[in-house]
Amino acid sequence: xxxxxxxxxxxxxxxxxxxxxxxxxxxxxxxxxxxxxxxxxxxxxxxxxxxxxxxxxxxxxxxxxxxxxxxxxxxxxxxxxxxxxxxxxxxxxxxxxxxxxxxxxxxxxxxxxxxxxxxxxxxxxxxxxxxxxxxxxxxxxxxxxxxxxxxxxxxxxxxxxxxxxxxxxxxxxxxxxxxxxxxxxxxxxxxxxxxxxxxxxxxxxxxxxxxxxxxxxx
Amino acid sequence: xxxxxxxxxxxxxxxxxxxxxxxxxxxxxxxxxxxxxxxxxxxxxxxxxxxxxxxxxxxxxxxxxxxxxxxxxxxxxxxxxxxxxxxxxxxxxxxxxxxxxxxxxxxxxxxxxxxxxxxxxxxxxxxxxxxxxxxxxxxxxxxxxxxxxxxxxxxxxxxxxxxxxxxxxxxxxxxxxxxxxxxxxxxxxxxxxxxxxxxxxxxxxxxxxxxxxxxxxxxxxxxxxxxxxxxxxxxxxxxxxxxxxxxxxxxxxx
Numbered sequence: 001x002x003x004x005x006x007x008x009x010x011x012x013x014x015x016x017x018x019x020x021x022x023x024x025x026x027x028x029x030x031x032x033x034x035x036x037x038x039x040x041x042x043x044x045x046x047x048x049x050x051x052x053x054x055x056x057x058x059x060x061x062x063x064x065x066x067x068x069x070x071x072x073x074x075x076x077x078x079x080x081x082x083x084x085x086x087x088x089x090x091x092x093x094x095x096x097x098x099x100x101x102x103x104x105x106x107x108x109x110x111x112x113x114x115x116x117x118x119x120x121x122x123x124x125x126x127x128x129x130x131x132x133x134x135x136x137x138x139x140x141x142x143x144x145x146x147x148x149x150x151x152x153x154x155x156x157x158x159x160x161x162x163x164x165x166x167x168x169x170x171x172x173x174x175x176x177x178x179x180x181x182x183x184x185x186x187x188x189x190x191x192x193x194x195x196x197x198x199x200x201x202x203x204x205x206x207x208x209x210x211x212x213x214x215x216x217x218x
Numbered sequence: 219x220x221x222x223x224x225x226x227x228x229x230x231x232x233x234x235x236x237x238x239x240x241x242x243x244x245x246x247x248x249x250x251x252x253x254x255x256x257x258x259x260x261x262x263x264x265x266x267x268x269x270x271x272x273x274x275x276x277x278x279x280x281x282x283x284x285x286x287x288x289x290x291x292x293x294x295x296x297x298x299x300x301x302x303x304x305x306x307x308x309x310x311x312x313x314x315x316x317x318x319x320x321x322x323x324x325x326x327x328x329x330x331x332x333x334x335x336x337x338x339x340x341x342x343x344x345x346x347x348x349x350x351x352x353x354x355x356x357x358x359x360x361x362x363x364x365x366x367x368x369x370x371x372x373x374x375x376x377x378x379x380x381x382x383x384x385x386x387x388x389x390x391x392x393x394x395x396x397x398x399x400x401x402x403x404x405x406x407x408x409x410x411x412x413x414x415x416x417x418x419x420x421x422x423x424x425x426x427x428x429x430x431x432x433x434x435x436x437x438x439x440x441x442x443x444x445x446x447x448x449x450x451x452x453x454x455x456x457x458x459x460x461x462x463x464x465x466x467x468x469x470x471x472x
Binding site: 016017020021024055056057060126127128129130131132133134156158159160161162178179198200201202203204206207 | 290416
């Protein structure tokens with residue numbers, strides 16, 4: 001049976017290449033999936049898997065999500081109550097937090113307790129945004145990282161962000177990266193996962209992670 | 219675990235074709251930017267840059283089509299620049315699949331455009347391209363229109379200003395060095411990199427792999443851009459990465 005994947009379109013950047021990455025990962029892994037880029041809550045409600053992307057500032061993204069009538073409620077219903085697999089990407093992952101502190105304090109979805117705060121590298125010569133390829137330091141096993149080599153000699157993920165999620169509970173952190181100190185790279189709790197990096201831009205690592213997500217049974 | 223130095227091949231695109239062509243590898247069509255992008259993707263480039271030098275603004279549709287087809291085929295970050303003057307230009311490029319958009323002349327003539335763009339689309343996708351020439355030792359000024367038009371604006375002050383307005387990255391090209399194969403203008407690159415908090419891409423003048431190393435170690439750049447040394451097959455991306463890693467730089471070796 002072909003499963004459906006909803007990539008939520010709430011006006012935050014281009015989702016065409018994200019959709020292509022999901023389609024390619026589905027084709028390569030043999031997991032039959034139809035990918036919908038959608039702002040239609042009915043499509044999201046009917047989807048087997050849900051992806052929340054996001055680029056730009058936290059408050060803007062929150063406003064954009066709120067501007068789609070009923071979307072937050074549908075997400076609460078199908079992700080939280082019904083337990084469908086969910087992946088947040090970049091600001092889509094940050095929105096899982098309790099609060100965003102970029103420019104102004106903005107409430108997040110509160111699914112992963114914690115704040116999204118400015119990265120402050122110990123070495124002041126390090127640049128912000130944290131932009132480019134970095135490796136992952138895995139904190140715990142997770143099905144989305146199955147078969148992906150992590151650690152200093154492992155595969156790289158593409159990051160571009162100035163703010164990062166600081167989870168209140170250490171058990172929610174799946175992987176860290178380093179930019180003058182630990183920076184949250186991936187979080188997960190139950191059926192909810194989020195990556196600060198862009199799997200759709202992360203070549204080998206990204207396509208493997210997306211394939212893992214397509215087959216994930218939390 | 220550290221952020222790696224990025225290598226960014228840059229393709230000049232005119233009317234939807236790569237200018238002069240990409241001569242390395244066995245591309246069926248050396249002038250097709252999408253084929254070139256795929257080849258660089260496979261070769262392990264860390265990002266790709268398209269610079270549109272199409273003279274006529276009416277032909278933007280061709281570029282957008284190229285960007286769309288590239289984004290469908292390559293899962294790596296893509297920066298597109300050239301002729302970006304309005305918020306609508308940026309929106310169209312991002313919707314076509316560009317991850318970052320580079321603003322050049324428009325940032326000089328209208329500083330507020332940078333602010334408007336960053337507020338609209340986020341700092342992370344706004345690159346300001348700075349073309350500079352040395353006017354006296356230790357002083358560089360901004361030039362526009364391919365280095366022909368002087369502005370009298372001092373480069374580091376301009377860099378600080380556009381960053382304060384929201385530029386997330388600076389692409390710094392020396393108009394003195396561009397095309398000379400004598401190496402980056404390291405003084406210019408370092409002066410700007412040390413003046414701002416955001417990453418700087420060194421550009422203009424690469425002749426060999428040591429130039430790439432110097433761009434980072436002496437120029438303090440976070441990323442190095444080159445065109446002809448890669449397009450003409452003088453060096454592969456892999457050779458460049460290996461050389462830079464041997465020199466002690468942290469590279470993503472794929």
